[in-house]
Each structure stands twice: as structure tokens, then as C-alpha cells.
Amino acid sequence: MSRPYVTPPQAAPDGPTFPELRSIYRRLLTRFGPQHWWPGDTPLEICVGAILTQNTAWTNVEKAIANLRRADLLDIQRLAATPDAELAEHIRPSGYFNLKARRLKGLVGFLLNHSGGDLPALFAEPLATLRPRLLQVYGVGPETADSILLYAGGKATFVVDAYTIRIFTRLGMAPEGVAYHAMQAIFMSRMPPDVKLFNEYHALLVALGKDFCRPRRPRCGACPLEDICVAAGATAHEER
Ligand code: SF4
Structure with a gap:
């Protein structure tokens, strides 16, 4: 049975208001500027990158994608025809390469079965039905599915990641341990x-989470959200 697309039609009773979300976005945009995401040249490259970036830094993904490009494997049919072990060698820099090779094969198998590998045809399907289908693909969880849908497919779905949850929890705008879809619903x-807006907002949250709102020793003194954050300065070794 397919999983439903979970986006509540109305706002949860607590959490940030629309003006607050808009104000946060503006502050981040003013501070960091447009982020020009996703870092991928084609929709297929974005799909591949969404799998490869699981549990690793983007710099490692870039090396793996460069290997695939050198081997002329950034093509759905050729990826599908490549044995798992060979594919794993190409994507070794991204870590968990055996697992990710299987996941990549699962994704390209889906792309072939769904639309014959025609990505524009795939993304012509409405978000409400395509998202549950993607979530049934081996190795595709909500963050990967939403990254593919937003950045490769141009669908209005908000990507939540660990940065988003950490920042909004610290701001006091999401409860501790908030689940993916509950966090997504706060935005959507x-x-x-x-x-x-969804594209840029996610990218800006990554910029803040990577360089300022770090797991340890967040740089609250230099953070553009310091004056509205309930956790600002709560860390003993704060840096400026
Ligand atoms: S003020 Fe500190 S804890 Fe709050 S969002 Fe900024 S870096 Fe994170």
C-alpha cells in the first residue's frame, strides 16, 4: 500500500507564523545571498546526487559524480546496465558505496519502469501521486524524495534535513524530536x-546550519537569527 502524502491542510496550533517564517527567510537571504541550488547540472545528476549525499558531505558526492561522468555513466540506461559491483567502485568516494549502488539501481529501475527513463514525463505527474510512488523505491526516504521532487522536478515540496530540525528546535519554533513530516508541515x-522559495529557503538553512548553527559550539554571536532564538548563547563555548 502506498504511503499517503502527508501535508496537513492547515497550520498546527503552535510554531512560527507565516510572517515569522518570511522574516527568517529574509534575514538569511540578506546575510548569505542566493545559494543557487541544487549543485547538479541536470535532473538526472540531481537524482543521482540525492542518493549519493545520504550520510555524507557534498564534497564526497562531487568526487563520485565526477567518476560517473568520466565513465560516461550519467545516463539512465547505462546506469541500469552497470553491474552493482562496478557501480560501487565508481561511487566509492561517497561512502556506503555498496548500499548506494543498490539504491541507485533501484532508483534508475523506477525511472525506467515509470516513464521509460523520460524525466520530463515522470515529473509531469502530480506531486500528490508521484511522491508516494518515489517513497516506495528502495533507499528513497522523505528527504531524498523531496530533494528529487523539488530540485530535479520543480515540485513545490519542502525539503527537511537535520539542519532544518536543529535550527527550528533551537529557535523554539519546533518541539524537540519533531518528525520529518511534522517539520515539513510547519513550512508547507x-x-x-x-x-x-522552497528551493532557496532550504539552501539558506543549510548555509546557516553548516557554518553557524553547528551541533556543538554554534556561532550564536554571529548568527543573523540571534535576537529571536531561545537557545542563543545557551552553549558554553560559543564562538563569534
Ligand atoms: S542563535 Fe545560535 S542556536 Fe540560535 S539559530 Fe543562531 S546559531 Fe543556532
């Missing part, structure tokens, strides 16, 4: 379904 029930 309050903001217009705007692909460009």
Missing part, C-alpha cells in the same frame, strides 16, 4: 507552494 501549511 504556512507558506505558499512556491518552488523558488
Whole structure:
């Protein structure tokens, strides 16, 4: 049975309001500027990158994608025809390479079965039905599915990641241990379904989470959200 697309039609009773979300976005955009995401040249490269970036830094993904490009494997049919072990060698820099080779094969198998490998045809399907289908693909969880749908497919779905959850928990705008879809609903029930906005907002949260709102020793003194954050300065070894 397919999993439902979980986006509540109305806002949860607590959490940030739309003006607060918009204000946070503006502050981040003013501070960091447009992020020009996703870092991938084609929709297929974005799909491949969404699998390879699981549990690793993007710099490792870049090396794996460069290997695939050198081997002329950034092609759905050729990826599908490549034995798992050979594919794993090409993507070794991304870590968990045997697992990710199987996941990549699962994804390209889906792309072939669903639309004959025609990505524009795939993304012509409505979000509400395509997302549950993607979530049934081996190795594709909500974050990977939403990354593919937003960045490769141009669908208005908000990508949540560990940065998003850490930042909004610390801001006091999401409860500790908030689940993926509950966090996603905070954005999607309050903001217009705007692909460009969702794209940029996610990228800006990554910028903040990577360099300022770090797991340990967050740089609150230099953070553009310091004055609205309930956790600001709560860490003993804060850096400026
Ligand atoms: S003020 Fe500190 S804890 Fe709050 S969002 Fe910024 S870096 Fe994170």
C-alpha cells in the first residue's frame, strides 16, 4: 500500500507564523545571498546526487559524480546496465558505496519502469501521486524524495534535513524530536507552494546550519537569527 502524502491542510496550533517564517527567510537571504541550488547540472545528476549525499558531505558526492561522468555513466540506461559491483567502485568516494549502488539501481529501475527513463514525463505527474510512488523505491526516504521532487522536478515540496530540525528546535519554533513530516508541515501549511522559495529557503538553512548553527559550539554571536532564538548563547563555548 502506498504511503499517503502527508501535508496537513492547515497550520498546527503552535510554531512560527507565516510572517515569522518570511522574516527568517529574509534575514538569511540578506546575510548569505542566493545559494543557487541544487549543485547538479541536470535532473538526472540531481537524482543521482540525492542518493549519493545520504550520510555524507557534498564534497564526497562531487568526487563520485565526477567518476560517473568520466565513465560516461550519467545516463539512465547505462546506469541500469552497470553491474552493482562496478557501480560501487565508481561511487566509492561517497561512502556506503555498496548500499548506494543498490539504491541507485533501484532508483534508475523506477525511472525506467515509470516513464521509460523520460524525466520530463515522470515529473509531469502530480506531486500528490508521484511522491508516494518515489517513497516506495528502495533507499528513497522523505528527504531524498523531496530533494528529487523539488530540485530535479520543480515540485513545490519542502525539503527537511537535520539542519532544518536543529535550527527550528533551537529557535523554539519546533518541539524537540519533531518528525520529518511534522517539520515539513510547519513550512508547507504556512507558506505558499512556491518552488523558488522552497528551493532557496532550504539552501539558506543549510548555509546557516553548516557554518553557524553547528551541533556543538554554534556561532550564536554571529548568527543573523540571534535576537529571536531561545537557545542563543545557551552553549558554553560559543564562538563569534
Ligand atoms: S542563535 Fe545560535 S542556536 Fe540560535 S539559530 Fe543562531 S546559531 Fe543556532
